[in-house]
Amino acid sequence: MFQIVWFKKDLRTVDHPALFEAAKRGPVLPLFIVEPDIWSGPDMSARQWDFARECLTELREDLARLGQPLIVRIGKAVSVLTELRRQTDFKALWSHQETGNGATYERDIKVAAWCAANGVTWNERRQDGVARRLKSRDGWARQWDQFMAQDILSAPNLAPITDIEPGSIPLASEIGLRADHCPGRQSGGRKQSLATFASFLTERGQPYRAAMASPLSAEIHCSRLSPYLTWGTLSMREVTRASIGKQRELKEMRDRSGWRGSMSSFHGRLHWRGHFMQKLEDEPAIEFENFHKAYDGLRPQEPDTARLTAWKNGETGLPFVDACMRALAQTGWMNFRMRAMLVATASYHLWLHWRATGEHLARVFTDYEPGIHWSQMQMQSGTTGINAIRIYNPVKQGYDQDPEGVYVRRWLPELDGVPDSFIHEPWKWGQAGEVLGKVYPFPIIDHLAAAKEARQKVWAVRKGTEFRNEAKRIVHKHGSRKSGIPMRGGDMPTGRKKTKEPEQLSLLDPS
Numbered sequence: 001m002f003q004i005v006w007f008k009k010d011l012r013t014v015d016h017p018a019l020f021e022a023a024k025r026g027p028v029l030p031l032f033i034v035e036p037d038i039w040s041g042p043d044m045s046a047r048q049w050d051f052a053r054e055c056l057t058e059l060r061e062d063l064a065r066l067g068q069p070l071i072v073r074i075g076k077a078v079s080v081l082t083e084l085r086r087q088t089d090f091k092a093l094w095s096h097q098e099t100g101n102g103a104t105y106e107r108d109i110k111v112a113a114w115c116a117a118n119g120v121t122w123n124e125r126r127q128d129g130v131a132r133r134l135k136s137r138d139g140w141a142r143q144w145d146q147f148m149a150q151d152i153l154s155a156p157n158l159a160p161i162t163d164i165e166p167g168s169i170p171l172a173s174e175i176g177l178r179a180d181h182c183p184g185r186q187s188g189g190r191k192q193s194l195a196t197f198a199s200f201l202t203e204r205g206q207p208y209r210a211a212m213a214s215p216l217s218a219e220i221h222c223s224r225l226s227p228y229l230t231w232g233t234l235s236m237r238e239v240t241r242a243s244i245g246k247q248r249e250l251k252e253m254r255d256r257s258g259w260r261g262s263m264s265s266f267h268g269r270l271h272w273r274g275h276f277m278q279k280l281e282d283e284p285a286i287e288f289e290n291f292h293k294a295y296d297g298l299r300p301q302e303p304d305t306a307r308l309t310a311w312k313n314g315e316t317g318l319p320f321v322d323a324c325m326r327a328l329a330q331t332g333w334m335n336f337r338m339r340a341m342l343v344a345t346a347s348y349h350l351w352l353h354w355r356a357t358g359e360h361l362a363r364v365f366t367d368y369e370p371g372i373h374w375s376q377m378q379m380q381s382g383t384t385g386i387n388a389i390r391i392y393n394p395v396k397q398g399y400d401q402d403p404e405g406v407y408v409r410r411w412l413p414e415l416d417g418v419p420d421s422f423i424h425e426p427w428k429w430g431q432a433g434e435v436l437g438k439v440y441p442f443p444i445i446d447h448l449a450a451a452k453e454a455r456q457k458v459w460a461v462r463k464g465t466e467f468r469n470e471a472k473r474i475v476h477k478h479g480s481r482k483s484g485i486p487m488r489g490g491d492m493p494t495g496r497k498k499t500k501e502p503e504q505l506s507l508l509d510p511s
């Protein structure tokens with residue numbers, strides 16, 4: 001009698017609680033189900049699949065070395081399981097606890113019902129420090145720490161199972177995904193994850209804290225682990241424990257080079273990952289609905305198509321915004337601050353609903369992680385009701401983060417001839433007529449006037465006892481209780497004083 005280990009977003013063999021425990025109980029059939037229904041969703045894309053495909057190819061080899069290669073099936077999860085059950089009569093299904101999008105949530109409900117009806121036990125195990133059926137956020141950070149402190153599980157040996165066709169790993173086009181050219185995308189797979197993490201811990205991470213704000217330095221000095229954590233080629237526990245080890249080592253060395261601050265900031269962000277994923281776990285509706293109901297109807301649900309298209313294509317006429325968007329399209333990655341600026345520009349200056357813009361960003365991010373993504377989309381759009389409203393000034397951000405226009409010129413070569421002093425506001429340049437309206441658009445909005453109007457509209461909602469009571473409810477349900485690691489913008493009702501992590505000071509400056 002064997003058991004199925006259903007791989008989802010946990011594409012590794014090391015520190016894999018479901019695989020480890022299943023293997024202790026007997027032969028294991030490792031399975032990945034490619035679900036075209038889920039991949040056809042508005043937040044999914046070929047670049048994500050291409051990345052996952054590379055991870056799966058390596059996982060298949062790793063599992064084969066352990067004794068039993070990965071089998072791959074295409075279809076709806078319940079249909080695939082039904083067919084496997086017919087062939088093999090397995091009695092137990094193992095997987096990690098997934099905090100995914102609405103489509104995977106619905107799918108899991110169907111799988112749970114199928115298991116119950118067919119006498120199959122479904123054993124789900126934690127991997128992200130996210131807790132199921134959490135009653136209260138009190139003590140959440142402590143339980144996260146405890147989970148991350150547990151031992152790393154080794155990859156188990158697996159007994160081979162014969163007579164099962166492995167199945168091929170389809171190309172994106174074979175599961176109906178549109179071509180998605182992303183030449184700068186990070187490569188998938190466990191080996192690449194380990195190499196990326198090693199270079200961060202030994203060299204790249206030293207100036208992390210100071211370097212994370214500018215897209216020029218962030219691309220080198222940020223960890224770049226996000227797609228690997230999203231697809232689970234590294235476990236959160238592996239990364240967290242290594243980060244704690246590095247911090248200990250630096251303390252013993254009395255390091256004064258900046259490493260210690262950087263590693264402390266990095267470690268804080270690993271907590272944030274779980275913190276944000278927990279929000280979606282506790283309230284799946286935040287993928288689709290405003291956290292704070294007072295914002296319902298504030299922005300039109302149907303976005304202005306011309307504005308949305310200009311924003312998506314990097315053609316707003318605001319050079320720094322457009323450069324970031326074009327870089328994202330070509331690489332699948334962006335640093336935190338520039339993601340936040342892209343969203344703020346869309347949600348405030350262009351007054352677009354976060355759902356439409358969030359779908360586009362989800363598709364272009366190789367690291368799309370629904371729990372972080374939808375929480376952040378709402379935070380940066382001002383609809384949580386509990387975070388500071390931050391309307392980034394896209395021109396000021398440009399001058400701050402890319403003073404010589406190196407980044408802008410890299411991604412918008414049509415602005416090559418614009419002098420540095422006008423690179424972020426070419427409309428002010430005496431010879432603007434040579435460029436604007438010819439090779440690059442005039443700005444589609446007056447960004448200062450648009451920001452002012454948006455601020456007034458958003459603040460107008462933030463009044464009255466009813467608003468505050470709902471905000472208190474949200475803080476109670478989702479707010480961080482950990483005083484040492486404040487969240488960006490603070491998870492507390494607006495108006496209360498916040499503590500700030502050093503590198504957050506600039507982020508929270510009036511933008």
Ligand SMILES: Cc1cc2nc3c(=O)[nH]c(=O)nc-3n(C[C@H](O)[C@H](O)[C@H](O)COP(=O)(O)OP(=O)(O)OC[C@H]3O[C@@H](n4cnc5c(N)ncnc54)[C@H](O)[C@@H]3O)c2cc1C
Binds near residue numbers: 270
């Ligand atoms: C609108 C918006 C959408 C975002 N969507 C995603 C997403 O879909 N997937 C995703 O992984 N991150 C998302 N982020 C968070 C953050 O921008 C990325 O995690 C980070 O830029 C990834 O680069 P890195 O791995 O080099 O991060 P590092 O700075 O090296 O951080 C290490 C890890 O910590 C976690 N982390 C870092 N910052 C945050 C944060 N603010 N909140 C939660 N976890 C964090 C990530 O897992 C990251 O890989 C989003 C941010 C914004 C503003």
